[in-house]
Amino acid sequence: MKVFDRIKAMTGRWKYLAVGGLVLALGLMLYLPAAPGDDVSWVAVSSHKLEHEIGLVGKIEPIETSIITAPFEGLVLANELSPGMQVEQGQALLSLDTALLEIKLRDALANQLKMQQTVEIYRTWATDPQVLQAKQMLRVAELSKQTLDLEFSQVEALYQKGIVPRNELDALKQQRYLQSLELTAAKVQLKSVLAAGKGEAKAIADMEYQNASIAHEQLNALLELKMLHAPFSGVVLSLGVPQSTGGEVEAIHAGALLAKGQQLIKLANMKGLKIVTQVSESDVNKFALNQKVAISGDGFSGRQLSGYVSAISQMAVQDENPGSAARFPITITVNAPENGDFKDVRLGMSVHMTIVTYRNENSFIIPHAAVEQAEDGMFVHHRERLDAPVVRREVTIGQSTAKGVEVFGLDSGFVSVKADAQ
Known part of the structure; x- marks a missing residue:
């Protein structure tokens, strides 16, 4: 009976030792870093x-491109141009008839001369006949007033001595009053005539003369x-005004x-x-100003x-297909070429053009x-050498390629890739 109990007790200890060993193995599998094995492969990166x-x-x-337009209304005298023709700087292109322009030029000159005469009148306004006449009328009115004043004092x-009657004195007094009114009117008239040569009329004449001069100079x-x-x-690209459907309105x-x-x-x-x-809209943001372009043809x-x-x-350009x-x-x-010639x-x-939209001289590409x-x-899980410890490193994703993805924050070495993900 004692032997049986002893064997039973030993059997129970082996059970506990087996369970403990299994727990320890699971713990090592969960908490120890993965080593090269069948489920993980290490890929070299540089x-x-x-x-x-x-x-x-x-x-x-x-x-x-430059569009040359007709500078004035007229007729074409000669034209030897054709689309695609090469021309040199300063070369004569078209000859135009100036008959209609010369008529307008003479009219403009005549108008300028008229305005010049008007301006000259206002410049010498002090000696203008209107001013001289107004001054003469004022002088006559002043002399008449002086004469009546003298005569009135005598009468x-x-x-006062009783030599002349009362009615003769009153009549002379009335003439004197009327002459005073005439003198005042002559002064107002002279002032008005003098102001006419310095006011708005003169300013208008000056502006009209300037406009006439500019018009004549332009013509x-x-x-x-x-x-x-x-x-x-x-190179001559086209002649005349192109139609909306192509071609020219008139040769x-x-x-x-x-x-x-x-x-x-x-x-x-x-x-x-x-x-x-x-x-396309998917590629437009890959381009930037001053990117270099290789061109062949x-x-x-x-x-x-x-x-x-x-x-x-x-x-974006307009597209007839709204779904595109x-x-x-x-x-x-x-x-420009080195010789400066595009002949x-x-x-x-x-x-055909090739544009480099992205370049990195030191790029690290690893599997996705x-x-x-x-x-x-x-x-990523990274190690400098296969016998070095594994380090979990944070990376930033860059460009995607057919071989993998570009990452930043990584050095040369090895990264782990699960076998079932390859």
Whole structure:
């Protein structure tokens, strides 16, 4: 009986030891860091150059266009231009008839001379006949008043002596009063005539003369434009006023009547070139001003041009399909070649462009599965060497690539990737 109890007691201790060992093994599995095994693989990471490129297509356009309009109404005397023709700076383009302009010029000159005479009258207003007449009337009124005053004093003395009757004195007194009124009126008249030469009338005459002079000068300046010259070296893009459906309203030929301001020539400045293309709304924010652009084309094969992004539109182009993605115009300015010559490049040529939208000389790319997302950020398990301890490091996500994702906050070494995530 004692032997049986002893064996039973020993069997109970082995049970407790087995359970304790199992608990200890589970604890080690949960709390000790993972070591290289079948469920985790370690991927080597190091810095590499990362570039993102976007390819675009477009057509060569002039950096600047200028529209030459008719400076005045007249007839075309001669025209030897044609679309696509090259012109040099200062070259004669069109010759215009000035007959109608000369008529307007003579009318303007006549009006200027009339206004000049009026201004001269007001400048010498003190000797104007109206002023002289008013002064003469005032002088006559003053002399008449003096004569009546003298006569009145004499008759009054005789009346005091009883030599002349009362009615003769009263009649002379009445004449004297009337003459005083006439003298006052002559003074007012002279004052009014003198003021007319210094007031609004003179100011109006001065302004009318200035306007007439300016009009004559402008017409005279237009007369110098009877021969239109190229403002710069370039290419003739079109002649006449384009219709909304294309083409021209009327050909510019000899004898054609032109209206002032009518479009005559659209000229392209070939001292610089640009390319206008469109990008989708998903890519437009990848571009920035002054980004470098590599340009190539079949029309100038064997020669590569360079440029830079010079403008990014803030407004999408209108699209007839309301369900399509928005597209935004982007302008690329072409850098001038070292020899400054674009002779091999022609307007309208198709080009292919490559734009580097992102570059990082020291980029760390790791598999997507190596990144663990937690509530407080993104983390990876990293070790400098395979025999080094594992460190949990917080990282920031950058660009995404076909090989993985770019991360910041990491050094060269190894990152863990779960085998079932590969």
